[in-house]
Amino acid sequence: MDFGLTEGDSGVVARATGFARQFSETGGTPSWDQWGDGGWTGLCLPGEFGGGGYPALASVLAFEALGRGGIDRGALFALGAHLFGCSMAVANHGLAEQKAAWLPRLASGAAVGALAFSEASGGSDLDACGSELVAEGTGYRLSGAKTCVTNGSIADLFVVLARSREQRSPFAYSMVLLPRDTPGLSVTPIEGVRGLAATAPAEVVFDDCPVAESDLLRRGDLGMAQMLDIMRWERSCILAGSLGALQADFERVMRHLSERGRHQATDHALARIRTRIEAARWLMLQAAWRLDQSGSDLLQPSMSKLFVSEAIAECTGELRRLVAGAAWRGELGLADALDDALALLSASGTSEVQLNTIASQIGSGL
Secondary structure (H helix, E strand, O other), X not given: OOOOOOHHHHHHHHHHHHHHHHHHOOOOOOOHHHHHHOOOOOOOOOHHHOOOOOOHHHHHHHHHHHHHOOOOHHHHHHHHHHHHHHHHHHHHHOOHHHHHHHHHHHHHOOOOEEEEOOEOOOEOOHHHOOOEEEEEOOEEEEEEEEEEEOOOOOOOEEEEEEEEOOOOOOOOEEEEEEEOOOOOEEEEEOOOOOOOHHHOOEEEEEEEEEEOHHHEOOOOOOHHHHHHHHHHHHHHHOXXXXXXXXXXXXXXXXXXXXXXXXOHHHHHHHHHHHHHHHHHHHHHHXXXXXXXXXXXXXXXXXXXXXXXXXXXXXXXXXXXXXXXXXXXXXXXXXXXXXXXXXXXXOOOOOHHHHHHHHHHHHHOOO
8 A cells, every 4th residue: 555646646735735825824715716726626537627637645635735724624525525526426427428518617616516415304314315216208307305415505516316216126226417407406505504614505405307318327227336436435535624624723732732831631632632633644545545546345435434534523622622711712713623523423424324334344244
């Protein structure tokens, strides 16, 4: 296992550090136009469609550098959902005409992508998926609703998981590419969320939406396999920015405590936090590296998402406790950081979902 980077891949990580510095100095957050102009919206998309063509490992390290440089965690999560979720879904599973129609726009940031998977009645339970495709003539009709859709309020393209009414088998799912202007599609922004507020979450309703055969992400009941591959990418990569932000928080707390004198109790707590951050980082890098080796297992992405999200939440909570009154007064940004960290426990599949996947793979002898 080699986590070494080529000179070009190392360059994009350095560029991410410089890009983040522009905004950390002013306290601003990049717009989607600025993400696109910097090449971040298409970082790991194929070069033939305007993407950067970077491997997953370099992309994860670049996102980590963006987070460590001070970019808002919610903005990075939204960018990751667009890139690692929606855009890579089209790149890896789209037909030639679908790629030609959408990837240049997604790569440039001219179009924002969203995954519409979760439903209010079942969360991440696919057996409770109520969004249905009904065959009609040469096409279909889509009805149902999705909730907590990252980028939903601003997305131009939704990748929707739906099941066939006619076939109720565990494999009778399809992935649908649904543009925002599709008749019957309506979006309601979710207001007042605690944590990852910059993700522009929304409720998305499909009221008898027309779906052509050409809107299906390939043909046949391949939705389940496609969804698992999409989640491999998202779960392996999307937390990199938040892990980088945690490292920045750790360094900030270290400086704060050093100014007040060193104590063994706080030193031991910091040592445990630093060890946990490093363990999470290596598990995340291993998951990204496996993507670059064409790995198709379910175990590594779920282990990474489980451990990294829980490490971020637990370490952020401990950092806040260590600075005591300073955090209570709103200093060091740890109050907002903890809200963001707790939100990560649910996003892209809860810890329980990851544990179910891990347990199933252990049972398969993988």
